[in-house]
Amino acid sequence: MEDNISQLPDALLLRILSLLPAKDVVATLVLSKRWQPLWSLVPKLVYDDSYQNIEYGRFSCFVYISLIFHEAPVLESLRFILGGNSGAVDVGAWTRTAVIRCVRELIIEMDCSSSTTPVILPKSLYTGCSILVALKLKNVILADVSSLVSFPSLKTLSFVSVKYPNDEFFKRLLSNCPVLEDLVVERNPPGDNVTIFNIIVPSLKSLFLRNSQNSVVDDSHGFVIDAPSLECFDIVDYNGGFCVFENNMPNIVKANVDVTHSHSGKILSCITSVKRLNLCLRTAKDEYPVGSILCYLLYLEICTCETEWLNLLLCLLKDSPKLRVLKLGQRHTLQDIDPRPCWIEPKSVPECLSSSLETLEWVEYNGGEEEEKELATFILRSGKCLKKVTISSNSTDLNKKLEMLKDLSLSFRRSPTCQLVFR
Template identity: 70%
Template sequence: MDRISKLPEALILRILSLLPAQDVVATMFLSKRWQPLWTLVPKLMYDDSYQNIEYRRFSKFVDRSLLLHEAPVVETLNFKLGRNSRAVDIGVWTRTAVKRCVRELIIEIDCSSSTTALILPKSLCTDCTMLVTLTLISVILVDVSSSVSFPSLKGLGLVSVKYPDDEFVKRLLSNCPVLEALAVERNPDENVTIFTIIVPSLKSLFLRESSKCVRNDARGFVIDAPSLEFFDIRDHRSGFCVFENNMPKIIKADVDVLYSHPGKILSSITSVKHLYLCLRNSKDLYPVGSVFHHLVHLKLCTCETEWLNLLMCVLRDSPKLQTLKLEQCHNHMKQTPRQCWLEPNSVPECLLTSLETLEWVNYEGTVEEKEVAAFILRNGSCLKKAFTYLSTCIPVKLWSFSHEGSSNIWLLSQCLIRIFGYVET
């Protein structure tokens, strides 16, 4: 402890920020050097399950510690609460946090110890004007007569939250004028059908549909975010995701959905540079006429029967592609017939001019996989590296070379025989 006491005060405060608030306050009894330090800690985490303290004592502890806290700015205030939590307490603590200029507020309800979600006070949506980041987990938001206002909010996380209705969600997000990052995991019991996101300033969007949700084709997302740069969606329960406008600034997109028409997403993100795709059981896999002029990195999931067709479409329309990764990310139905390989009449431009790396994860050595590998290796004029990871998770380096036209075809064929037991004639 003497060594820690000699550390700079700023470093000690960072260390204390990692501890539960109960332990932070307890350090005041270590020595005179430590006595005032806890009141300056910029991050406080209150967990009512820690040390099995009864809620009444916990509530008084939070009240008193927040009252005595003297840091000019509270960077993070984190509440992890259980079944005995009360909305009135949250209201008091939130108002205190506002006076302390809190920047990040996290409210998490432990559903495993609670029969009902906690209804948050209306003041949360109207008084926290200084908040920069807000995360709500397993809570209930109620409608407010006055306007929702988060003028400084840049990051928002909504996990298993219940809302009054569709219109409240739309109004909540539209009153976050500088919001840049939004993460949403939808609750199976929420009273929202269409989750509307109209945020001109939004740069990063992370969407998840709970696996507990019942399949509902009328339920989905509507998005209007022209500044979006990063998009990540995994949804196997809802029916749709619609972009009101194209995303001209998109850099990276991860799309893992079980929609009937996922092409509506792809047609809006053609400016993407890094793309992950898993489109499952879909009628309309690929939007006709889409060209990914800026795509350089593609990861494609091979779990579904239509992956071959999707792969060739994207390769055909991605003239600058440099890295291709194929991976079976999910278990596929063994009894479902796999798509047969039909070699295209023309070679995609990216194979001839730009593709440098091929990586194949969970390679099983099926007939169609061997044929696809042979086609890419035979026509990949710029390929420098090719790796495969067998289903046993053992990486095998296929080849590392610099192409010199057709002189390497024989070497490639020998490589295919050695690794795949197959060669194209």
């Protein structure tokens, strides 16, 4: 088997070696003379200090030596997965080496749960990575710099639980990423030193925001976004605060909005071009953006855990004339103290029900709740284009489930082209 593998061309062997941890890559030099020069030419290196429970001193020495003797003409990817024993000095030196080697993708993931020394990345990171295409950081500190931050080739940027010098530094860093397309920001307040994340990036296409820590954040914290090329927007924020779009987002086709903002409806008014939308909002009926017609929306998923979900759904059905797929389900734990929404049948049938809706999926349907039964009856009775209806009950009572099925069957529009599945 070894001889057969050795017959493969160098390019294929290097691709295989790129899938292995760095320690295993270097170990291949003892296989035969054929393998000896290959390890130093592997374009992707992964250093994991937890691999095979290696003692940290030996791990650190191994990283230094292997980086010194590595000779690949282009270092495509360099990834460090480091625990609490990793030294800040080591990480800084390895990062400087990555800068010198003109790495194209740099990933540093720190586990700070048992670390007492914070890892501050060297200032050379901001000025020497002219061909860096992807930068992904987790649990590190970004040092302030007086010199100009420059990432002329950076297209992907991910910050997870990163500590910044201040608001202005974050804004300045993004302004010097002229071709940035994908941005991930996962906050760990209140220790990140940023009150407002100003995301002003004309080239940005995908934005992923997370602020889900259970900490108290007032209305002064949030995100301000100006990204006219944005196509995919994903935000989860359970800490209140705010998210403001400076301008409409005319190119957004996919969005996930799961927030507890007091004026969350304003987000919807700026993403009217969306085709696929997932929503969980604590939105009162009078907060819904009146006149925001979602004329391109084809797929809608709404979380049923919040009190006002029913009012929100009816508004969206009315304003989504081309909707084809509707999915209802409970993403989060329902609070028993919350009052359930009251069903008021619309005076007119939404256009999508009579002309475009083809698929209805309802997860954790509770037909014992009057408002849910009334809504299901209304959709089944009014949906002239329905092709498949799938309803899953959360009840374990077989008699109750049978009763639900009977109620649904009575209201189901008889059609040879529509299938009703009840689970």
